[in-house]
Amino acid sequence: MLHLVIADSELELAPKSIVDHPAIVNYAKRRNKKPEEVLLDSTYHHSALKKLEDGERRGRPDIVHVCLLNALESIANKEGKLRVYVHTRNDEVIYIKPETRIPRNYNRFVGLMESLFKNGVVPEGLELLRMEEKSLAELIDEIKPDGVFVMHENGESMKPQEFGKVLAGLQSPLVVVGGFPHGDFRSEIPGKKISLYKAPLMAWTVVNEIIINFEHWVL
Ligand SMILES: C[S@@+](CC[C@H](N)C(=O)[O-])C[C@H]1O[C@@H](n2cnc3c(N)ncnc32)[C@H](O)[C@@H]1O
Structure with a gap:
């Protein structure tokens, strides 16, 4: 997984x-x-x-939206080999059930996230999405992965396919991708930094590369 x-x-x-x-x-x-x-x-x-600290990178629900659409619609997810989590700048974690259908429409996605912030779960009853106050370190402790990898443009360089093989060789690897547009991670993350390409990539491109190359070895 x-x-x-x-x-x-x-x-x-x-x-x-x-x-x-x-x-x-x-x-x-x-x-x-x-x-x-x-x-x-x-x-x-x-x-x-402009009035906020870090204002040039904040307010980007669109990055989470595209990453979630790609990850949850992937073959790996349909085959039960993927778990997806969103960690936020204010140390909240969103747990997402694999069967969740994220709205394709951005405005509907925004409405869903607003009701998640308000109610802690959506939809009531099914609880496909659940939000808890939690740091990234606490989430990693809870999952207990047998390998932690941080996707980073300055990490050890590895071809995507080779990285997929490394992931497939583990029982329960955890991969961290930054859900922000500029700059570096704010959280301290214990893990091996991996670069998949010589230039910066969009978060959703990195999500796709990870999943597809993992699938290559496990399906
Ligand atoms: C848009 S980037 C973050 C901003 C980037 N540091 C910049 O200033 O352009 C979003 C995330 O994609 C991942 N990423 C970007 N380029 C990468 C690369 N070449 N190799 C591996 N991961 C990458 C990282 O996890 C990064 O946090």
Whole structure:
């Protein structure tokens, strides 16, 4: 079983310090929501983000959306060989049941995440998604993997297919991919840094490379 963690993801509600900013207030009004209940989104809240620390990398639910669509629709997931988790910049972890169908539509995905932040689980009853306060280190401790790998552009260079073979040779490997657009991980991560290519890649490209090359050896 491969455990895939999208880590330090830029997924959060509009922080308290900017809920009075017109960009957030007007956006919330348009969507009939309270300002403190809307997901921070750089596409709509650009001017408010300038007031935040790390504002240039925050408010990127789209990265999590595309990574989840790719991972959960993969053959490895359909074959029961994958578990996917999202860890956020504020140390929340989202546990995702493998049978979850993530909405293809971005606006519907945003609505789903907002109700997850509000209620802790969605949908009520089925609990396909569950959110808990947890650091990345605590999540890794809980999973007890027999290998931890951190995808990093400055890591040890390995061809994707070779990396897939390494993963397939383990019982319960865990791979960490950064769910942010710029810069480095905020969390301390115990694990071997691996680079799959000589230049920076998008998080969802790395997710796809990992899964497809793992599948190559295990299916
Ligand atoms: C868009 S990148 C993060 C930002 C990147 N440091 C930059 O400034 O362009 C998202 C994630 O993809 C993974 N990644 C990006 N390039 C990679 C590479 N060449 N090899 C392995 N993983 C990579 C890392 O996990 C990284 O955190």
